[in-house]
Amino acid sequence: MTQSSEQAFLKSYNPKEYDTPIYSVDIAIFTLDQGRLKVLLVERGEHPFKGFWALPGGFVDLKKDPDIHTTARRKLVSKTGVDAPLLEQVSTIGNAHRDPRHWSITTLYMALIPYAPTAEFIEAVNEARWFPIEEIEQLQLAFDHSELLELARERLKNKTAYTVLPIHVLKRPFSLTQLQKAFELLMDTALEKKSFRRRLLNADVLKEVGEGIPEGGKGRPAALYEPADGSESHLFVRVFGD
Amino acid sequence: MTQSSEQAFLKSYNPKEYDTPIYSVDIAIFTLDQGRLKVLLVERGEHPFKGFWALPGGFVDLKKDPDIHTTARRKLVSKTGVDAPLLEQVSTIGNAHRDPRHWSITTLYMALIPYAPTAEFIEAVNEARWFPIEEIEQLQLAFDHSELLELARERLKNKTAYTVLPIHVLKRPFSLTQLQKAFELLMDTALEKKSFRRRLLNADVLKEVGEGIPEGGKGRPAALYEPADGSESHLFVRVFGD
DNA sequence: TGACAATAGTGGCGATTAGCCAATAATAAA
DNA sequence: TTTATTATTGGCTAATCGCCACTATTGTCA
Known part of the structure; x- marks a missing residue:
């Protein structure tokens, strides 16, 4: 050329x-x-x-x-x-x-x-x-647009299963319970509490930033977290097996 | 309106x-x-x-x-x-x-x-x-197009890790060893033989169709497989952990 | 015909992880 | 002080992973 x-x-x-x-x-x-x-x-x-x-x-x-x-x-x-x-x-x-x-x-x-x-x-x-x-x-x-929304909803479900996407819909800081609720809503499935916590805490994507009772809540105060530095993006964290 | x-x-x-x-x-x-x-x-x-x-x-x-x-x-x-x-x-x-x-x-x-x-x-x-x-x-x-190819290559790697994509690049029927080679090439990683076979055989995505020595090969004849009916699409099969 | 080379497939086991459920802890309200 | 409510941890069983060595079946070549 x-x-x-x-x-x-x-x-x-x-x-x-x-x-x-x-x-x-x-x-x-x-x-x-x-x-x-x-x-x-x-x-x-x-x-x-x-x-x-x-x-x-x-x-x-x-x-x-x-x-x-x-x-x-x-x-x-x-x-x-x-x-x-x-x-x-x-x-x-x-x-x-x-x-x-x-x-x-x-x-x-x-x-x-x-x-x-x-x-x-x-x-x-x-x-x-x-x-x-x-x-x-x-x-x-x-x-x-109904079909488009359905496509986005599907992608949201699937990606939630192996990434830490739901942190993006929460105000910070958040508790593990709030995070689990977010996962469950986005995935439309119930999750095991213990397995969920094990996964996320071991995955090293969260950083503890204090303790408190999430807004409007009762009961024992929860540990509060934020995304760990550099974990903003789509870190791989499988939240439940297969 | x-x-x-x-x-x-x-x-x-x-x-x-x-x-x-x-x-x-x-x-x-x-x-x-x-x-x-x-x-x-x-x-x-x-x-x-x-x-x-x-x-x-x-x-x-x-x-x-x-x-x-x-x-x-x-x-x-x-x-x-x-x-x-x-x-x-x-x-x-x-x-x-x-x-x-x-x-x-x-x-x-x-x-x-x-x-x-x-x-x-x-x-x-x-x-x-x-x-x-x-x-x-x-x-x-x-x-x-170099960047586009890179994008496609990345997607190929990632999807191979949790689907059965590689069956599509093989002539049928194929042996488990051939399939593992295909996975390894597409993922650019070595895989454990035993774990690989366990996963794929338990996943119920393959159907045994005979036995033979793959073209140009030596050694013991291998069991030959084809995709099981209805498994053409992107079945979920994680091939290795995390 | 009998080693040997080459490839396929299996056995076994310690270490890790998932799934389940109950016990304990900390707080506010009654 | 008791009770309700939510958070967190303990502990156990079963399944799975990673690892590696052993057995099996064929062709080849002296």
Whole structure:
């Protein structure tokens, strides 16, 4: 390849000559509140599906976004006011019929955030609301967002089984009991107390930061923990066998 | 939302009015040959990166492809002549700089196929070649395909640890020793013979179909296996602890 | 025909881990 | 002081892992 022929080619290239699909990014944002797993939905103000509830999302801003991860983060921050949580890609869905406008592709992300710092923010964004996940099953969402949510939910379950994801939906510090509850809600399974504690304490992903009674609780004070340094990411911790 | 306003909206929508990224699909196709893990590359005949080796891939055909999975499969079949293998999505990468033409997005797939049925086909497609994966590290691939390949390789390693993926790169039937070799190559780790056999035989994913000496081998004949019915997909089988 | 080389498959065992359930500990409220 | 409530630890059985050596079955070659 010569430098010059490459240059000449680039000058002659015009992306609008080709028939390309619509591309967007959607996010399933999960949190825990009052012992329930909740998902953030927004009400669509525009066609198509005007008035329907949908996952937050939108198009890439080619001027401002250096990459699609930034697009996802931008959407997340604009809806929740929170950055720096767990945000990861789940899957990309693209087909001819999911959007009535055109052949359409979306990359689905999921995010986990603690409830507290966002609640007031959400109240201010009047078209956004937290829904308990079971309630959403009754709703008809825009586009194929019900299926997208199902995909994100599955990924959440699976990944929870061998990583320490649930620390991201808790306010810090947290007790082991709170953490176990979080695991159980995200995985939708009951866990053995002793096995759970053994695993997590041996895995060296938590650091004890004191003792206290978690908010609104009674009974004996619990040891409180935070993620150990450098354990923010997806550390491998299998929480129950097979 | 009224039926009529939705209709009116759709008529007025023209996808070419918006600035959208380029979208493509790429595939990392893995196989096993002569005890080596190999990847299929094609030589680019067009700009940009004309003359460079690249992962097979291309654009969605909005007329023919009902969805992006079909796009990936179409590319796979046209390069290898094989359908029906393991083909799954790895990740989607999109940013402003990966393609000199424009803001560009690609969805990366990976495929696993047995070597035999494809060898002759590949010979016929003169611009395609199997490369041992270590050799590719020396090569400069088109676009960001070196990074894409690295992503696929990582996914392959991780998934192999808790599924039965490697059965897809073997000709059938196969022996347990062959299967263990496949696991070891895909995971890039040595495994304990006894533990490996215990796991796989107890997991009920294999069906014994006879006995024989695998091609070109010596020594005692081995029991030969095929995947048990319904185990084609990603059965969970952890092959080694933590 | 009888070693020997090569590969497949099994036995056995100490150490670790999972799963289970009950006992003990610390606090607030009555 | 008692009781309710939640946290934490102890202890036991059964299953599993990792390790390594031993036995089994074939082809080959003197």
